[in-house]
Amino acid sequence: MTISSINTPAAHLSGFILTRQAYDTKQGIELSFWLKSHNGVRNFLVKHEKAVFFVEAGQQSKASNLLNDNNVIVENIKPVPLKTFGQVPVVAVYFSTMREFYRAREILKTHDVKCYEDDFRPEDRYLMERFITASAHFTLADQQSLTAGQRKSRFPVHLVHKSRAIPAEQTLDAIRLSMVSLDIECSMKGELYSIGLYSENLNNQPLKKVLMIGSPNTFAKSKKLNDKQASDIETNIVWLSDEQTLLKTLIEWIEVNDPDVFIGWNVIQFDFALLQKRCDLYGINFTIGRDGRAPRWRKNQNSEQQFIDVNGRIILDGIDLLKTATYNFPSFSLDYVARELLGLAKKVDDVDNRIKEITDNFHHDKLALAAYNLEDCRLVTLIFNKTQLLDFAMLRAQLTGLTVDRIGGSVAAFTNLYLPKLHRAGYVAPNMGDGLQGLVSPGGYVMDSIPGLYKNVLVLDFKSLYPSIIRSFNIDPMGMIEGLNDPDNAIEGFDGALFSRDKHFLPDIINQLWLERDKAKKEQNAALSQAIKIIMNSFYGILGSTVCRFFDPRLSGSITKRSHELLKVTKSWIEDKGYKVIYGDTDSIFVHVGNDKTPDECKSLGEVLQHFINDKWQAKLKADFDIESQLEIEFETHFTQFFMPTIRGLEVGTKKRYAGIVIKNGQQALIFKGLESVRTDWTELAKKFQRELYLKVFNGEEVTNYIIDFVNKTKNGEMDDLLIYRKRIRRKLDQYVKNVPPHIKAARLADEINNKANKPLKFQNKGWIEYYLTTVGPQAKGYVSAPLDYQVYVDKQLATVADAILPFIGTSFSEITDAQMNLFN
Incomplete structure (x- = not known):
């Protein structure tokens, strides 16, 4: 992410916002913005800022009396040209300190005086009201105010003229943030052993450094590294005498080398928290702040999750950021993600007992520990590079105004974009719970499926359906208020909702994002395209979320109920043309077009249906609502072979579960949705069996010998490496009381063994467990003492997979295996 060069006088400076803070000072609220500019890092200060919330004009007198009676210092209360969604005028209540702002808010709420927009911090409101997201252009105060002696910082400090900040123009080709991967190694008790630091380019050169307690003479020759590896890693070690020196050296190193961004794996909750x-x-x-301050720590009220604010520096956790970017893995351990994304693994021999091995290395093979420490740092960096996570985070900040390190934040992103527009239209934002109560909006429409084996199934997919509905029907929080006030100039929604034809913001926000995404796709900017997609697709969820101040079931219902109508009508149009719709799900329709068509004929037909449906919707929306359709259905996939199963034990078709074959680059590709092959709670045995069996069925091959052979190999122990179950322990072990599932039984048994052997307990506090089913029950991997129960695997895994598809070719798992058994009776 970069900011363009701007030719302005010396009293004007621009940059990318790294961090933002607000402080109470003797002179009032001071806002501090740390920016990365073309001329380095700078600190911009806005003095004498005010905190503000709003109360209804009719409650002004009551509010004033309450605040006076409680000695709350109020800077000002004055009328403003704003009103609530209920058309009630409001007054603004200003404060010179955040302390008084918070006191006033609590006192008024206690006495039933409703406060509006009382949850915005001054630094966020300052940027939001100026439409500034992540890059800002500041007009500075007189240079005589900028003496370095007034601030304990070696960075240029600038005072900003009151209200003189605007969004900065930006491109994608200039400013880069320096990024360092940090990882610590420690004992079970948290005693530090070493700190690894890695960067591909810090201050124009690569960085490989391990701060290690010990001395060159305290280790023997490494048993795990060859001579060259040992020699290379030794050059990267800084030997330190004790833990206090280690910590002081790290702090000094950060000050001298001055990275913009620290990255790591669970780096906030573990590494920085332990430091x-x-x-x-x-x-x-x-x-470690750029102004010499220590970090500020915050905790999530509903969990134990911690957040860190470091002035002038960004701390990014790889796990949180991958999840925000919608990556999904069965496990987010560094070892697992590195294997999946990079094909690489950690350097520790025993991942499950890595703390023990780390401690052993610290005492007996410090070079091996340093190599392990540095490799963890490198793997995190490679993952960030592979997935463009830093670019994604910066672009997301640029698009929404969220801080770069913000986790989730969909509601906040929406509010950042929407609120300043709302104010300029004369409204204050509602509070949570202000929307209509009692209605329930449905989820996406899922059709009943028609189970069976098919040839030539076409998938037609509405492109970004919910955002398209918002754009087409002008669905918008303020637009609904305006539409209800002026029904003659409104588009009808559902549940009594009416949406103004010309007073709205959300459709325009989505239109702009849509254009930006199309541009990103053309430029092959995957990070930007993904960021925009996530933001656009979150808008429906936000409007349907009770934790959003704009929640109103008429808004979300007007989206989902419209989507139901769209799929049902589209289905009828397709069937009127003589084709069979066998399934539909949220924004997709599956059409069986006959067994006798060639791939080219199917492709041509898919394109014909695509244009036909788009034209029909354009005409219908114009005729029924006098609006232009923004809906766009696309011919997405041609399944040459397709299978829709039944619900287990019934003849009714399933939902969200199917399999099929598509042709990619001239090769068959097997696709599974919702079936065992893509579920984390099934063994690799079931997944391998399903993939191979389905492929044979799709290609019309004989399956009897294959099934018998697979069963025999399983029972003979030839598939043992595929029999592992992997499940998450979501609560502490002692919290499982009434229902104790197999993986919990395995975990308890394993920790009983650990306890008797005076070993650390591994499974008490959540996490993952791998286990087998044995003749005496479930036993954890590494703790198996009984024979594996092969018959259970055959009955519960193989038979279940096979009997989903075999009835459609006139047989069953028991028919095939029983016939085999009869040969020996």
């Missing part, structure tokens, strides 16, 4: 604890233990000030 803070160890600094606190020794009375060391953890001054």
